[in-house]
Amino acid sequence: MHVVTFTRSTPDTAAKVEVNSSGAITWGDAATVVNPWDEYSLEESIVRAKDLGGKAVVVAVGAEMHNEALKHSLAMGLDEAYRVEAPADPTDTLAFAVLAAAAVKKIGDVGLVIFGKESIDIGTDSHAYQTARKLGWTMVSNVSKILSAGGGSLKVERITEHGKQVVTASLPAVITVLKGINEPRYPSFIGIRKASKATIPVWSAGDLGAALPGKTTELVAYQNPPAREVKTEIIEGASMEEKAAKLIDKLLEEKVL
Amino acid sequence: MSVLVWIETFEGSMNPSSREALAAARGLSSTVTAAVFGKNAAAIAAEAAQYGATAAVVCDDATLHDYRLEPYAALLTKLVQEHKPAVVLAVATAAGRELLSASAADVDAGILSDVVELTLNGDELHAVKPAYAGKIISKLAIKSGTKFVTLRGRAFKPLDADPAASVSPVAVAPVLSEAQIPVKIEAFEKESGKVSLNDAAIIVSGGRGIANNPKAAPADAGDAAIWKAKDGFASVLQPLVDTLGGALGASRAAVDAGFIPYEYQVGQTGKNVNPDLYIACAISGAIQHQAGMRNSKLIVAINKDGEAPIFKLARYGVVEDMYAFVPVLTAELKKRLGK
Numbered sequence A: 001m002h003v004v005t006f007t008r009s010t011p012d013t014a015a016k017v018e019v020n021s022s023g024a025i026t027w028g029d030a031a032t033v034v035n036p037w038d039e040y041s042l043e044e045s046i047v048r049a050k051d052l053g054g055k056a057v058v059v060a061v062g063a064e065m066h067n068e069a070l071k072h073s074l075a076m077g078l079d080e081a082y083r084v085e086a087p088a089d090p091t092d093t094l095a096f097a098v099l100a101a102a103a104v105k106k107i108g109d110v111g112l113v114i115f116g117k118e119s120i121d122i123g124t125d126s127h128a129y130q131t132a133r134k135l136g137w138t139m140v141s142n143v144s145k146i147l148s149a150g151g152g153s154l155k156v157e158r159i160t161e162h163g164k165q166v167v168t169a170s171l172p173a174v175i176t177v178l179k180g181i182n183e184p185r186y187p188s189f190i191g192i193r194k195a196s197k198a199t200i201p202v203w204s205a206g207d208l209g210a211a212l213p214g215k216t217t218e219l220v221a222y223q224n225p226p227a228r229e230v231k232t233e234i235i236e237g238a239s240m241e242e243k244a245a246k247l248i249d250k251l252l253e254e255k256v257l
Numbered sequence B: 001m002s003v004l005v006w007i008e009t010f011e012g013s014m015n016p017s018s019r020e021a022l023a024a025a026r027g028l029s030s031t032v033t034a035a036v037f038g039k040n041a042a043a044i045a046a047e048a049a050q051y052g053a054t055a056a057v058v059c060d061d062a063t064l065h066d067y068r069l070e071p072y073a074a075l076l077t078k079l080v081q082e083h084k085p086a087v088v089l090a091v092a093t094a095a096g097r098e099l100l101s102a103s104a105a106d107v108d109a110g111i112l113s114d115v116v117e118l119t120l121n122g123d124e125l126h127a128v129k130p131a132y133a134g135k136i137i138s139k140l141a142i143k144s145g146t147k148f149v150t151l152r153g154r155a156f157k158p159l160d161a162d163p164a165a166s167v168s169p170v171a172v173a174p175v176l177s178e179a180q181i182p183v184k185i186e187a188f189e190k191e192s193g194k195v196s197l198n199d200a201a202i203i204v205s206g207g208r209g210i211a212n213n214p215k216a217a218p219a220d221a222g223d224a225a226i227w228k229a230k231d232g233f234a235s236v237l238q239p240l241v242d243t244l245g246g247a248l249g250a251s252r253a254a255v256d257a258g259f260i261p262y263e264y265q266v267g268q269t270g271k272n273v274n275p276d277l278y279i280a281c282a283i284s285g286a287i288q289h290q291a292g293m294r295n296s297k298l299i300v301a302i303n304k305d306g307e308a309p310i311f312k313l314a315r316y317g318v319v320e321d322m323y324a325f326v327p328v329l330t331a332e333l334k335k336r337l338g339k
C-alpha cells in the first residue's frame, strides 16, 4: 500500500513578510522553503512506504510556487509528486479537503496519509482533519512515534496537552506528525539533480472527478500589524540584589505578578 | 441567533480555558448552548452556566470519557445538524481545533481557526487572525452557513462567575458505539501538575546559554553540556517558575541540543504563547523565537550580551549572567510575594 503526504511551499521563516500597497502579501526576493513541519512528514512517508511495500507520493494543492516544495520532496527521495490546481484562497480549507481526498482516491491503494503538524504561514491546523473526514478515514493527530504500521492497523505514541498516549487505530488512516519523530534526511546531490529535471504532473478538480464546494470562508483583507512600540529599559544597579528589587518593583507596577 | 460552545473536559473537570469560549459566545449572542461530553458532564454544564451558558446538552457516556476525535465529532456533528446553531465555538487547543475542523467538514461549513477577535454583522461573521507568525494580520469572514470558529487561548477574557445562573442540561445519547470507534487508547502517561504553556499567565524560558552553568558536571554525567543545561533548568529556572506559579519554556536551540523536550519549545515551530509576563533567559531572540512570544503582554530579557536582539523586544532588560542573577531574583521574589 502507498503512503501519501501533502506539502507546500512557505516563505523562509527569516523572510521579512509584509503587506504591500495593493494589499497582497510579499516577502521580497526571499526564498520559499518546504513548510518546515513537513520535513518530518516527508521523512516519515519515505520510511513508512517501505514498511507498507508501496510508493511514497507527495501532493501539493495550489499554485505553481508549490513546485519548489515538491522538488525538494523528490530530492529527499519521495517516489512521485503531483500538484493539484486549486482556488487561490488557501484559507478555505474545505475546498482543499475535497481535492486532497480526491487525489488520494485517484492515487489508489493508499494505506496512510501523513501531514505535518501545521503550516507555518497561515497555520489553519484544519487541512489534515478535514481531509480525513472527507476520506471517511481514521484520524490520529500529533504522532510522536509510529510503533507499528501494517496488517490493517497502526500503533503510535501521540502527545496531547495532558501527556503521552499510546493508541491503536485501524488503517487506512490520516496522521499528523510532530517534530522529533525522526531526523529528516538532507536531499542528496543525485536526488537534487533528478528532481530538478522532473516535470510535475498537474491535476485539475475535473481530472480528479471532484465537485468543488462553494467558498466557505472569505479573505477580507491582510494588514501589517501595528508597530509594537517598546521602549526598553535596562535595569541598572550596584548589586544583583538591587537589580532584582528594581525589576520586581517594575513588574508589580505593571501588574503582571 | 444561537451559539453552540464545545466545553473541553479532562478527567471529569472543565478545561478552564473553555470559559473564554463562553465569554466570546455571549459577546455574540444571548443564547449560548454548552455541549459537554464525558465524565461529570452535568456538573460541568452547571459550571458552564455560571460562566455564560444559557442552555446545555450533555452526554456522560463511557465512550466519551477520554477525548477521541471520532466519537466526539460524530456527536458534535449530530448536534449541529439538529440545533442548527449560527456559530460553533471552542478554544483553539489541539482537541478544539481538530474537533471543530472535522465537524465543519462533515456539514460542509466554513471554519476560522485561532482567531483573536470576533464580530457578527447581521449574518456575517468577521474575525481577525494573526498569520505568518504574527507578521501579518488577516481579516476573514464567513458569510453563510454554520460558522465554526476556534479562539486563540487567552485572547478572550472569561466572564466573572455568576453563582445564581443555572441551566437544565438535556442529556443526549452518543452516536458511535465502542465497536464503531476506530481508535483505542492503550496507555496514557500523564504529565502531572504542570501549568500548560498555552494557559500560563507567566512563562520563564531558557535558551542555549543555559549550558554555561558554572557548576561542574559529575565525572559520570556523560555529555557535560547536557548535564549542565538540565541542571540549570531544574535548579535555577524551575524555582523561579514555581515561585511565580508559571510555566517553563525553551528556545529551539535548547531543544535541539537535547537540553529539554520539544514540548517546551516556544516559537514558530513550537508553541505560540501570549502570557502576561514572559521572561527570556539566555535567549538571543531570533526571529523564529519572537514569532512564538512577541504577543506576550510584557517581556523581560536576561542576557549577558547587551547587544542581543531580544533586548529590542523586551520592556525590561537585565544584562547579567543568568546564573548570577536568576537565583537572586527568585530569592527576592519569595520575600516580596511572601512565599
Ligand SMILES: Cc1cc2nc3c(=O)[nH]c(=O)nc-3n(C[C@H](O)[C@H](O)[C@H](O)COP(=O)(O)OP(=O)(O)OC[C@H]3O[C@@H](n4cnc5c(N)ncnc54)[C@H](O)[C@@H]3O)c2cc1C
Pocket (backbone or CB within 6 Å): A013, A036, B206, B207, B208, B209, B210, B212, B250, B251, B252, B253, B254, B265, B266, B267, B268, B269, B270, B271, B281, B282, B283, B284, B285, B286, B287, B288, B289, B292, B302, B303, B304, B305, B308, B320, B321, B322, B323
Ligand atoms: C525553520 C526554522 C524554525 C525555527 N523555529 C524556532 C522556534 O520555534 N523556536 C525557537 O526558539 N527557535 C527557532 N528557530 C531557531 C532560531 O533561528 C534560533 O537558532 C534559536 O531561537 C536560538 O536559540 P537561543 O536564543 O537559545 O540560542 P542563541 O542564539 O545561541 O543565543 C543564546 C543566548 O544566550 C546568551 N547567554 C549565554 N550564556 C548566558 C548566561 N550564562 N547568562 C545569560 N545569557 C547567556 C547569549 O548571549 C545569547 O544571546 C528556527 C529556525 C528555523 C530555520
Ligand SMILES: Nc1ncnc2c1ncn2[C@@H]1O[C@H](COP(=O)(O)O)[C@@H](O)[C@H]1O
Pocket (backbone or CB within 6 Å): A006, A007, A008, A035, A037, A038, A041, A059, A060, A061, A062, A090, A096, A115, A116, A117, A118, A119, A122, A123, A124, A125, A126, A127, A128
Ligand atoms: N495547499 C496545500 N497543499 C498541500 N499541503 C498543504 C496545503 N495546505 C496545507 N497543507 C499541509 O497541511 C498540514 C497542516 O497545515 P495547516 O492546516 O495549514 O496548519 C501541513 O503539513 C501543510 O503543509
